[in-house]
Amino acid sequence: MVLLCVKFAxxxxxxxxxxxxxxxxxxxxxxxxxxSPLPFPTCRADNIDCLRRxxxxxxxxxxxxxxxxxSVDPAIIDSVALALPEQQxxxxxxxxxxxxxxWTKLVERRFNLEGGRSGVxxxxxxxxxxxxxxxxxxxxxxxTVLITMDIQSVESNITYPWSIQQGIDNxxxxxxxxxxxxxxxxxxxxxxxQPITKDSVMLDQVLQMRPSILEHFSNEITTVLxxxxxxxFRKFASMVPIRYYYQYYVDDLM
Numbered sequence: 001m002v003l004l005c006v007k008f009a010x011x012x013x014x015x016x017x018x019x020x021x022x023x024x025x026x027x028x029x030x031x032x033x034x035x036s037p038l039p040f041p042t043c044r045a046d047n048i049d050c051l052r053r054x055x056x057x058x059x060x061x062x063x064x065x066x067x068x069x070x071s072v073d074p075a076i077i078d079s080v081a082l083a084l085p086e087q088q089x090x091x092x093x094x095x096x097x098x099x100x101x102x103w104t105k106l107v108e109r110r111f112n113l114e115g116g117r118s119g120v121x122x123x124x125x126x127x128x129x130x131x132x133x134x135x136x137x138x139x140x141x142x143x144t145v146l147i148t149m150d151i152q153s154v155e156s157n158i159t160y161p162w163s164i165q166q167g168i169d170n171x172x173x174x175x176x177x178x179x180x181x182x183x184x185x186x187x188x189x190x191x192x193x194q195p196i197t198k199d200s201v202m203l204d205q206v207l208q209m210r211p212s213i214l215e216h217f218s219n220e221i222t223t224v225l226x227x228x229x230x231x232x233f234r235k236f237a238s239m240v241p242i243r244y245y246y247q248y249y250v251d252d253l254m
Contacts, residue, residue: 171241
């Protein structure tokens with residue numbers, strides 16, 4: 001009886017290990033199927049020209065929802081708000097449609113920053129359409145128009161901590177930590193309002209007198225887009241082994 005119990009226990013253990021092994025092999029085969037083919041140039045982290053070509057490929061994969069990544073061109077943002085309490089005014093952009101992020105340029109790759117962080121500097125030209133509403137304490141009815149903005153040469157400085165982890169398939173993967181994004185407008189966004197009404201004429205005058213409103217909207221929109229790009233790369237890096245897109249030594253990868 002004892003011998004039968006021992007044999008039964010051994011059979012259960014062997015069956016369990018077999019299932020785990022099959023699951024691992026299946027996961028590895030699935031990952032290999034997903035990896036092939038991957039149209040990436042394999043770049044050294046300090047080869048800026050190669051990285052720029054890689055960015056173009058990444059943008060293409062991102063906007064085809066590869067690996068479940070989120071498309072960002074065009075990007076739809078629900079709303080952006082700005083309150084000016086001293087002037088008793090509030091501004092809202094709603095149903096924001098932003099295009100052009102696909103052609104974001106990689107300006108610089110940065111290494112060994114404070115706290116062991118790494119970073120990239122992007123430059124983007126964006127085209128934005130939205131519904132603009134201004135609320136003022138002296139007016140009962142808000143003023144609403146359609147706005148079209150051209151955001152040119154907006155810089156995004158993105159920094160992040162990182163580490164390398166080995167997966168169940170014995171491949172190395174990059175793990176991206178929480179990012180910091182600083183956006184700078186190199187020039188004030190240009191804009192026009194429509195239709196031409198008393199409200200649009202008044203809003204045009206307000207925006208001309210307060211370009212910081214446009215710069216605020218530009219910064220907020222750009223930040224949202226860059227956050228999406230970073231999140232997409234975080235997902236990509238967790239699924240694609242480093243060797244498929246980097247020629248690297250661990251010490252100089254990032």
